[in-house]
Amino acid sequence: EDQVTQSPEALRLQEGESSSLNCSYTVSGLRGLFWYRQDPGKGPEFLFTLYSAGEEKEKERLKATLTKKESFLHITAPKPEDSATYLCAYKAAGNKLTFGGGTRVLVKP
Amino acid sequence: DTEVTQTPKHLVMGMTNKKSLKCEQHMGHRAMYWYKQKAKKPPELMFVYSYEKLSINESVPSRFSPECPNSSLLNLHLHALQPEDSALYLCASSQEETSGSPTKNIQYFGAGTRLSVL
Numbered sequence: 354e355d356q357v358t359q360s361p362e363a364l365r366l367q368e369g370e371s372s373s374l375n376c377s378y379t380v381s382g383l384r385g386l387f388w389y390r391q392d393p394g395k396g397p398e399f400l401f402t403l404y405s406a407g408e409e410k411e412k413e414r415l416k417a418t419l420t421k422k423e424s425f426l427h428i429t430a431p432k433p434e435d436s437a438t439y440l441c442a443y444k445a446a447g448n449k450l451t452f453g454g455g456t457r458v459l460v461k462p
Numbered sequence: 463d464t465e466v467t468q469t470p471k472h473l474v475m476g477m478t479n480k481k482s483l484k485c486e487q488h489m490g491h492r493a494m495y496w497y498k499q500k501a502k503k504p505p506e507l508m509f510v511y512s513y514e515k516l517s518i519n520e521s522v523p524s525r526f527s528p529e530c531p532n533s534s535l536l537n538l539h540l541h542a543l544q545p546e547d548s549a550l551y552l553c554a555s556s557q558e559e560t561s562g563s564p565t566k567n568i569q570y571f572g573a574g575t576r577l578s579v580l
Contacts, residue, residue: 396571452504
């Protein structure tokens with residue numbers, strides 16, 4: 354059965370303390386692995402899409418990587434404005450976009 | 463521009479009311495989606511429209527009725543809801559429902575409608 358698991362559930366960081374979020378997946382026929390950021394009470398904001406193992410994408414302090422079993426979202430020198438819930442999602446042969454449980458990140462000044 | 467506009471932002475309704483949620487996009491996307499999100503949970507897919515036809519219904523109760531009048535508009539009609547239906551309702555759109563190009567599969571979300579059923 355296709356599934357995706359995110360860890361940790363919550364992460365508290367000091368400003369400037371780099372860390373990584375994990376998204377482990379078991380998916381047949383992967384048609385894309387997506388990362389979104391969601392602020393409280395708002396819709397998810399698209400960050401990255403990854404498709405092939407070895408692929409990497411960067412945007413400001415965020416870098417997403419993909420292996421055959423996992424994706425990582427690296428946050429380098431985070432700032433308080435990086436506080437949010439980060440969601441990974443996959444799209445497989447069934448066409449649905451299925452989300453992991455998310456990682457709530459809090460960056461303290 | 464990747465804007466999906468949802469109205470209203472907030473909605474309070476009684477269990478006997480009929481109301482509608484509206485979603486609009488002008489990106490030329492041909493797939494549109496409704497999701498339901500409860501607090502501290504990820505979004506859950508409800509419906510998918512592709513080229514204005516209902517493509518996926520995730521066994522949603524009939525008190526939720528989707529409608530796609532044209533390629534830019536998506537409505538969700540609500541009737542006889544229960545308190546447990548209170549949630550954030552999200553609309554999204556993508557270029558295509560399914561494509562070999564991951565870029566065309568990217569879903570862009572609106573800000574959502576916060577629904578409270580009393």
